[in-house]
Amino acid sequence: DIGADAMNAIAITARSLGDAGKVYLERIENYRKYLQKTDKCVVAGVTDVKGDRHLRPSDPKQAHPDFHLRIVEKRKDGIVLRGAKVHITGAAYCHEFFAIPCRALSGPEDSDYAVAVAVPANAKGIRQIVRPFHGRISVDEFPVGSELRRMHTDSLIIFDDVFVPWDRVFLCGEWQVAATCVYNFALMHRRTGCAYRIPMSEQLLGIAVAIADYNGISGAPHVKEKITEIVIYLETLTALSRSACLDYVMHAGIPVPNPITTNIAKYHFAHNYHKIVEIIQDLAGGLLVTAPTYRDWQNPETRADIEKYLQGNPEVSTENRLRMFDLVRRLTSGDLETICLHGEGSPFAERMTILMEAKKIIAKSKKLVEDMAGIKK
Numbered sequence: 001d002i003g004a005d006a007m008n009a010i011a012i013t014a015r016s017l018g019d020a021g022k023v024y025l026e027r028i029e030n031y032r033k034y035l036q037k038t039d040k041c042v043v044a045g046v047t048d049v050k051g052d053r054h055l056r057p058s059d060p061k062q063a064h065p066d067f068h069l070r071i072v073e074k075r076k077d078g079i080v081l082r083g084a085k086v087h088i089t090g091a092a093y094c095h096e097f098f099a100i101p102c103r104a105l106s107g108p109e110d111s112d113y114a115v116a117v118a119v120p121a122n123a124k125g126i127r128q129i130v131r132p133f134h135g136r137i138s139v140d141e142f143p144v145g146s147e148l149r150r151m152h153t154d155s156l157i158i159f160d161d162v163f164v165p166w167d168r169v170f171l172c173g174e175w176q177v178a179a180t181c182v183y184n185f186a187l188m189h190r191r192t193g194c195a196y197r198i199p200m201s202e203q204l205l206g207i208a209v210a211i212a213d214y215n216g217i218s219g220a221p222h223v224k225e226k227i228t229e230i231v232i233y234l235e236t237l238t239a240l241s242r243s244a245c246l247d248y249v250m251h252a253g254i255p256v257p258n259p260i261t262t263n264i265a266k267y268h269f270a271h272n273y274h275k276i277v278e279i280i281q282d283l284a285g286g287l288l289v290t291a292p293t294y295r296d297w298q299n300p301e302t303r304a305d306i307e308k309y310l311q312g313n314p315e316v317s318t319e320n321r322l323r324m325f326d327l328v329r330r331l332t333s334g335d336l337e338t339i340c341l342h343g344e345g346s347p348f349a350e351r352m353t354i355l356m357e358a359k360k361i362i363a364k365s366k367k368l369v370e371d372m373a374g375i376k377k
């Protein structure tokens with residue numbers, strides 16, 4: 001998904017350059033055909049390590065100039081890159097990655113940072129420091145068929161003077177369009193985020209309903225209210241996500257999801273996520289973190305007590321109640337909270353885009369009330 005989002009962003013950026021972008025468009029199309037033919041998996045390295053967030057990439061006050069990926073040499077046969085990308089999901093097991101700028105650039109001093117390329121994951125000079133996923137189901141949890149939860153790894157990727165041949169260079173110094181590139185990537189990637197968040201939100205609704213039922217509290221009015229809250233969360237996301245596609249707009253001849261709706265959808269699911277987790281943890285009760293473990297369940301000395309005393313709803317076995325606690329704990333863990341908040345961009349990034357994209361409707365609304373008030377300008 002993320003590779004396609006990056007490729008489309010690069011294509012829009014190249015088109016926005018007019019004649020100057022033709023060479024990049026040709027390379028992008030060749031690269032697309034190469035991927036189709038070889039079925040390679042490509043991830044996107046967008047987020048730079050950035051250093052001091054208030055300082056521009058080339059600002060001499062940065063501790064060093066390599067916090068954003070940059071061109072350190074232009075050669076006859078290609079360019080050489082130095083820098084580091086961070087949080088790159090799936091990089092440890094992809095074939096290649098795109099690297100594109102993660103921010104707008106405001107002047108020619110930053111032109112070395114305006115670079116978009118595709119590189120093989122094992123190119124000379126690439127090093128990855130991979131954070132392992134904590135996806136293994138522990139011995140304290142009830143087994144669910146597979147020991148592993150399907151989670152990705154995330155990499156810190158170091159570009160230690162990596163050579164990229166010209167046919168894999170899609171932006172090289174055009175600082176004016178770095179914003180176009182990152183803006184369109186973020187737009188498409190936030191829509192991608194909305195798509196996978198819908199089934200994840202269905203899981204949240206599912207565990208809330210199930211644990212309320214297993215605890216025997218489903219009929220209580222405040223519980224129904226809480227379930228309603230999660231339904232509203234899920235259905236708002238689904239509606240916004242769908243509407244973002246139906247109300248698409250054209251960027252340089254390529255249809256892209258509606259920018260305002262997409263950003264509101266992403267903001268909605270990230271901003272309200274912790275509230276939904278709070279509801280689920282509230283419905284689950286303290287056993288969520290204090291329940292005896294699967295090992296206690298297996299122990300003949302303790303099992304009978306657990307079975308007798310930890311049942312909730314008489315129609316649900318204690319084992320199923322404990323299994324559901326395990327799942328609730330896994331699906332509301334702290335790492336998932338952070339992914340929800342920062343994956344596809346931090347909440348403030350969405351708010352900034354929403355305000356920027358809302359300029360027209362803001363002006364139109366002001367004019368509307370001025371007309372209503374009889375104000376003539």
Ligand SMILES: Cc1cc2nc3c(=O)[nH]c(=O)nc-3n(C[C@H](O)[C@H](O)[C@H](O)COP(=O)(O)OP(=O)(O)OC[C@H]3O[C@@H](n4cnc5c(N)ncnc54)[C@H](O)[C@@H]3O)c2cc1C
Nearest residue numbers: 044045046047053054087088089339342343344345346348
């Ligand atoms: C699980 C996970 C997977 C990810 N996968 C990928 C991936 O595959 N590829 C990829 O490229 N990226 C990936 N990301 C990166 C993600 O897009 C970033 O985390 C996100 O854009 C925020 O950047 P950051 O983490 O550097 O945080 P920061 O930018 O440091 O943000 C932290 C806080 O600082 C604020 N802030 C930042 N800059 C400024 C400023 N100039 N002035 C004032 N406030 C500021 C932000 O609003 C936020 O509140 C992933 C992130 C996560 C958590």
